[in-house]
Amino acid sequence: MRLLSWRKAKHLTGPKCRICYSSTDNRIPSQNIHITRKELSKLLHQRPPKSQLKQIHAQILAQSFSSTASFVNSLIHCYLHIKEFTSARLLFFHYPLPSPPILIWNLIIRTYCKLQNSSESFSLFRQLLNLDPLIRVHPDEYTFTFIVTSCAHQRSIVHGKIVHGLVVKNGLESNLYVGNSLINMYAVFKITDDAYKVFDKMTERDVFSWTSLVCGYANNDEMDQACEIFYKMPLRNDVSWAVIISGFAGYRRYMEVLTYLNEMLFAVEDKVRPNEAVLVCALSACANLGALEQGNWIHSYIMRNEVPNSSNISTALIDMYAKCGRIDCARLIFNRIPRPDVHNFTSMISGLSYHGLGEDSLTVFNRMLDENVNPNEVTIIGVLNACSHSGLVEEGSSIFYNMETLWGLKPQIEHYGCYVDLLGRAGYLEKALEVVKSMQVKPDIVIWRALLSACRIHRNIFLGYSIIDFIKKLNYDGPSGSEVLLSNLYASLGNWNKVSEVRKAMGQRKTQSDIGCSWIEVNGVVHEFRVADKLHPQILKVLNKLNELWIVLS
DNA sequence: TCTTGTAAAG
Helix, strand or coil: CCCCCCHHHHHHCCCCCCCCECCCCCCCECCCCCCCHHHHHHHHHCCCCHHHHHHHHHHHHHCCCCCCHHHHHHHHHHHHHCCCHHHHHHHHHCCCCCCCCHHHHHHHHHHHHHCCCCCHHHHHHHHHHCCCHHHCCCCCHHHHHHHHHHHHCCCCCHHHHHHHHHHHHCCCCCCHHHHHHHHHHHHHCCCHHHHHHHHHHCCCCCHHHHHHHHHHHHHCCCHHHHHHHHHHCCCCCHHHHHHHHHHHHHCCCHHHHHHHHHHHHHCHHHCCCCCHHHHHHHHHHHHHHCCHHHHHHHHHHHHHCCCCCCHHHHHHHHHHHHHCCCHHHHHHHHHCCCCCCHHHHHHHHHHHHHCCCHHHHHHHHHHHHHCCCCCCHHHHHHHHHHHHHHCCHHHHHHHHHHHHHHHCCCCCHHHHHHHHHHHHHCCCHHHHHHHHHHCCCCCCHHHHHHHHHHHHHCCCHHHHHHHHHHHHHHCCCCCCHHHHHHHHHHHHCCCHHHHHHHHHHHHHHCCHHHCCEEEEEECCEEEEEECCCCCCCCHHHHHHHHHHHHHHHC
């Protein structure tokens, strides 16, 4: 005999309790045991774990309460709570009344909405709309909030537009929650005009409405509008700051990331602290700017404020230290992680590869495999780069050719790029060309560039020219970086007429977007310089110093 | 029962 064992049932184990279970099967209560209606509903109200829920369900069946709507509702609640969707759906489809109440529809729809890639919420919603008029229940603001959220998870806006129409028809467009989910939906699809229209029509707005709108502009590379709305917000929470900061990070505008982080730290009126997303973006900015001092400061901020040690934070710290030249610190962070996950491993492997530590990178990769952590596409890029920079051709080839069979990772164009680079650098130019020709995807300019660069290193004039001819025929209209390489190749081949020809063509087009840019961190301040910079506040001082150095050196 | 954000890549 076994009594209910979970903690919330303790009060039932006294003399009043009449639950007991058969000694042969401790899950199913024997038929002659009786629990009152009140006790059963009280038990269900406590959202019991699976084994106990099955026992209670059996009692409900045994006592013929299964046609009592309130019991079925509670059972559905409980099954959804423990994520037993099949049982919940079964109860839903055999509901004792002609239609479940809207609350139960909403709960089931919500479940599928949370599964993100499921279209099941739509089919339920369709069933709800097509109910016989005699038993009709009407979708409410909850139903629409879930359905609109489901629309935001779809590949196209088609469903979203139809649902928006229904929202208007049901007079719910200005409802706070429905409106917020609509703004979010349009933000996801980067339709900022429509997001703004919904926002504009709302009679009540909260921090979600504002943040979702800012997010829409940020997703759509409209950072000026994003900032404008951001500053108009009556109150910003940590997520609002995360949205604007991650917006800048997404467009590689790292200086702004650090500026906004700084502003956030001083935004007393918002009473916010940088959350994980903000810190991760800021660390990534430091990594890409080489801003070690700022990165160090963020690291100490994390420790001072006891920010929970998440995988994302440690991944970002490893990346920051590695990219800022402190591979020792990156290793220290990595070695302190008790059970590194795929992201931690990837960041460490890539970090070691930038430092030319190919063997170490492979050691970490092998440890990862020993610990049964599966690599992802990015991990393989890191390992291939490590092999490439350390001339580990055999190891790299074996990883490249086995990535699909061993880890189910189909080589993407990036992997081909790394592999061609690996072969090219090691001097296997013909083999590299063979790989490019055998690719199932169309080689992009990056791959040709890797090959050209290899031709330049190994001064293979013949192959270099044939690649140039090939690139010309393909008529890539990519960034002028490839033209720079082309002109460099001509230069290394001594063909100065061609060099000036290419440079002239580049000059005529004046591609503004490809202007080179570099950074340097001095006393914790990151200074950014562009070609022929006239904007830096201390440019005259910098130029004078350069002249001084020039005189000393010459 | 309801809506917002993040790392690693040639």
